[in-house]
Amino acid sequence: MAIRQIRTVGNLGEDALRKVCKPVKEMTPKIKELIQDMFDTMYDDNGVGLAAPQVGILKRLVVIDVGEGQPLVLINPEILESSGSQTGYEGCLSIPGKSGVVTRPSHVKARAYDENMQEYIIEADDLLARCICHELDHLDGKLYSDIAEGGLVDNSELMEQDEEDDDEA
Numbered sequence: 656m657a658i659r660q661i662r663t664v665g666n667l668g669e670d671a672l673r674k675v676c677k678p679v680k681e682m683t684p685k686i687k688e689l690i691q692d693m694f695d696t697m698y699d700d701n702g703v704g705l706a707a708p709q710v711g712i713l714k715r716l717v718v719i720d721v722g723e724g725q726p727l728v729l730i731n732p733e734i735l736e737s738s739g740s741q742t743g744y745e746g747c748l749s750i751p752g753k754s755g756v757v758t759r760p761s762h763v764k765a766r767a768y769d770e771n772m773q774e775y776i777i778e779a780d781d782l783l784a785r786c787i788c789h790e791l792d793h794l795d796g797k798l799y800s801d802i803a804e805g806g807l808v809d810n811s812e813l814m815e816q817d818e819e820d821d822d823e824a
Contacts, residue, residue: 657692657695658692658695658696658699659692659693659696659710659711660710660711661696661700661705661709661710661748661749662708662709662710662711662749663748663749663750663751664749664750664798664800671708671709671711671712671713672708672709672749672793672796672798673796674708674713674796675794675795675796676706676707676708676713676714676715676716676794676795677713677714677715678714678715678731679714679715679716679730679731679768681772682770682771682772686714686716687770689707689710689712689714689716690716690718690728690770692710693705693707693710693716693718694718694720694726696710697718697720697748698720700748702748703719703720703721703722703782703786704717704718704719704720704721704786704787704789704790705717705718705719705748705790706790706791706793706794707794708793708794708796709748709749709793715730715731715732715794716728716729716730716731717729717732717767717787717790717791717793717794719783719786719787719790721782721783721786723783727777728767728769728770729765729767729768729777729787729790729791730767730768730769730770730772731767731768732765732766732767732787732791732794733765733766733767733791734763734764734765734787734788734791735764735765735766735776736763736764737760737762737763737764737784737788738760738761738762739760739761739762740758740759740760740761741758741759741760741761741781741784741785742756742757742758742759742804743756743757743785744756744757744813745757745785745789745799745803746810747789747798747799747800749793749798750798750799750800750807752809752810752811753800753807753808753809753810754807754808754810754813755799755800755803755804755805755806755807755808756803756804756805757785757789757799757802757803757804758802758804759784759785759788759789760784760788761780761781761784762778762779762780762784763778763779763784763787763788764776764777764778764779765777765779765787765791
């Protein structure tokens, strides 16, 4: 299909990242095309998740692929339950080149609709749970940088730290 432009902090179109999205009322050819374009855009930028506002569309729609062999489409998603906690570095295609430490639930249970508008429940742990929380925040105009502990760091600094850690091992 097509690669769409990702809205980034500090650039034109950033305002879409701070708005609350509207529900998807029905599946249309335009929404099906958007879903495919979002996957293409996410893969092109080596991401694991992408929310519609990141490509300037204010709809409650998320695509996720954490490499477990099952790409996910979440339409009108909502978290029903969460438990535990995990703390780690997070990044975002809308804040390129930066990362921050974020604490999220280690387990979530969510309800969403798939690309056929069939409702389903998903339970997720670890990276997938983190990704679901991160992407659903986008639908409410929130960015991970809002909750990052100690602010953001350049990814190049993290890579240097990883290299130092490897040398010490």
